[in-house]
């Protein structure tokens with residue numbers, strides 16, 4: 197079941213064999229058994245990510261709209277927009293080094309967003325093959341990617357407090373695939389977690405340039421930021437800037453959930469002067485990234501104790517951005533909960 201994008205962008209997970217039944221598609225991101233370059237020939241953005249070992253394990257994250265969709269391609273970036281929201285994406289092919297190609301691709305994308313008038317960047321997703329391996333110069337691929345991304349954001353004058361929510365996760369192939377959701381006029385509020393150091397302030401022990409993302413982005417169709425929704429970044433077992441519970445996937449899952457609960461809860465909302473606050477039961481379109489396949493049943497059991505039975509949840513067996521992290525979760529809060 198997809199949800200129409202009206203004032204705010206949202207999405208739903210759809211089985212790959214049910215996509216033809218859906219109308220008003222802005223973007224269809226296929227989490228499947230191979231990566232592709234962006235394709236706008238279907239009249240929306242299609243981007244295939246190598247995130248599943250076989251199509252039967254895959255799904256599509258489908259962004260829909262009730263408005264006419266225009267598509268195009270520029271400098272290798274495919275895009276689709278409806279006058280208020282833009283989805284765009286691309287791919288850096290497999291390489292021994294990624295910083296320069298990432299910087300160039302992200303710069304092209306950010307320039308395209310500016311030229312189309314969608315400068316309010318709500319959410320980014322990055323899928324990095326061999327994320328924990330060393331590049332040709334002995335630098336971890338993730339750190340290589342972060343270097344290029346940081347340079348692109350700086351070149352386009354993004355301050356640390358204007359970067360969007362993001363995910364940076366491993367993939368099963370295809371180099372580095374990425375996609376972005378941006379808005380023309382929504383009111384965006386980056387949200388940080390008081391229990392974690394902001395990623396863009398991580399010390400250099402994690403790489404030459406820090407990952408540039410917010411812990412979440414609150415998106416509202418009105419300037420008073422009421423009735424918004426929250427894009428929760430990939431969240432793991434990190435307190436301050438340190439990984440906790442290395443080797444214990446169940447404790448890592450519980451701490452990641454605790455981090456998200458705090459991030460979307462009343463204390464953080466008050467810190468950011470946002471009325472709306474939520475709980476884990478309000479989280480939907482959730483992706484759970486698990487490093488070791490054999491850990492998925494235990495992680496699923498813990499997640500099912502915390503999420504709504506109505507939530508869409510996808511479990512993916514891929515690497516996580518730090519070698520000592522075993523699990524990571526992301527999601528979207530669609531409906532505020534303001535009861536005391």
Ligand SMILES: C=C(O[C@@H]1C=C(C(=O)O)C=C[C@H]1O)C(=O)O
Nearest residue numbers: 362363364407409429430432517
């Ligand atoms: C899990 C973390 O970072 C991951 C990497 C991200 C990126 O580089 O864009 C964003 C969120 C997570 O997917 C973290 O640093 O807390």
